[in-house]
Amino acid sequence: MTDASLPLLADIEDAARTVYQEFQPTPQYRWGLLGERLGTECWVKHENHNPVGAFKIRGGLTYFGQMAQRGALPREVISATRGNHGQSIGWAARRHGVACTIVVPHGNSVEKNAAMRALGVQLVEHGEDFQAAREHALYLAAERGAHMVPSFHADLLRGVATYWWEFLRAVPHMQVAYVPIGLGSGACSAVAAKRALGHRVRLVGVVSRHATTYADSFAAGQVVAAPVSTRIADGMAVRVADPQALALLMPHLDHLVQVGDGEVAAAMRALFTDTHNVAEGAGAAAFAAALQEKDALRGQCVGVPLTGGNVDAALFAQVLADETPAPV
CATH class of the missing domain: 3.40.50.1100 (Rossmann fold)
Incomplete structure (x- = not known):
């Protein structure tokens, strides 16, 4: 798959009509307390507010x-x-x-x-x-x-791109967006929506420090498998990067940020405290990365997707109690 095979604006608009037969666009809000934590304007795209609680x-x-x-x-x-x-x-x-x-x-x-x-x-x-x-x-x-059904395919990207299309249209002045990477559909769809809309946002990839196949593959310029030990970010627990996704992402991501389980847990707590939304580990990874880089974000409009809220109650209780299990 190449840049030329990414969905175009007409493809994404057509996909939106299919998606909206099941549910309406999810909201994005500028949260004041999250902005105070970052020291700058912060918008959250709430993909936890759809029928399965996740962008997929x-x-x-x-x-x-x-x-x-x-x-x-x-x-x-x-x-x-x-x-x-x-x-x-x-x-x-x-x-x-x-x-x-x-x-x-x-x-x-x-x-x-x-x-x-x-x-x-x-x-x-x-x-x-x-x-x-x-x-x-x-x-x-x-x-x-x-x-x-693969986990990465052009027909999946068409649909996933609709959430980034919604987000970027709603916040045209967004300057930096943090994009979690599992197998790659969400991140590649962000690239597609940015290109389709001609948006100038910088896209920053986010990977788990305990599942580094994409970080290692970016560094090597080819797919490199890596062990997975995250206990909290299961949506990012990928051992082998998808070669098509890697080829699409390498030219378009500004840089990558690695977030540890402790940082992800802290972001889950922050999102709950400041917005009363439940985020699963992968769903909080974007905000965890923004927090890690907050000193470089002053004065910029930052977008973070809350990609999903499907966390087991027992694990979430541990996170809220600051008793997050250590990576294996």
């Missing part, structure tokens, strides 16, 4: 929408996830009457698993991390003759 739902809707337009809806889809992508695919599969199996690693979020099952998903637990779950999903898809 947009991609699932457009992925299935494109299959339906082509008359190519399968009888069954299979995919792998740490939770939010699986909810997205489960939601869209249910809407189109397609059977759905999702593979998650052992020890996955109890509440994300429950949410997927509630959407009619057949859940399979396999492996110790996302990469192992993904490989098993590929095996099951081949064995059953089912359609394997």
Whole structure:
């Protein structure tokens, strides 16, 4: 995938019509207390305010929408996830009457698993991390003759780009935006929306210090696998960067920031205290990165997406009590 294959403005606008059949644009607010913490103007895009509590739902809707337009809806889809992508695919599969199996690693979020099952998903637990779950999903898809839904694909980007399209249109004077990187769909969609709108915002990538495949791959100029030990940012717990995403991101991100679990937990507490919104670990990573760089942000308009709020209650209670589990 190259820059030329990123969704254009017309593609994103068409994707928005598909997304808005299920829910309306999510809000973005300028939060005063968060601004005081940063020492500058701070806007938050609330992707926690949609039907599955995370931005991924947009991609699932457009992925299935494109299959339906082509008359190519399968009888069954299979995919792998740490939770939010699986909810997205489960939601869209249910809407189109397609059977759905999702593979998650052992020890996955109890509440994300429950949410997927509630959407009619057949859940399979396999492996110790996302990469192992993904490989098993590929095996099951081949064995059953089912359609394997990837975690990174142009038809997913079309939908995910709609949230950045909303955000950048709502805050045309935004100067810096922090973009969490899991497997890459959210970050690549930020690039697509920026290009489509001709927005001048600087995009800063955010990775977990305990899942550094993208940081290591950026440094090497090619995909480098890295161990995953984060206990809190499961949405960023990727062991192997996607080569297509890497190629798209390297020319367009201003720089990368690595955030540790302690910083992410502090950002989760700050978001709850200042806005009374619940952020999962990956959902708070953008604000954690902004806090890390706040001395360089004075006088600038900063945008941070709260990409999801799907954190298990027990873990969130530990975070609020400042008892965050250490990385493994």
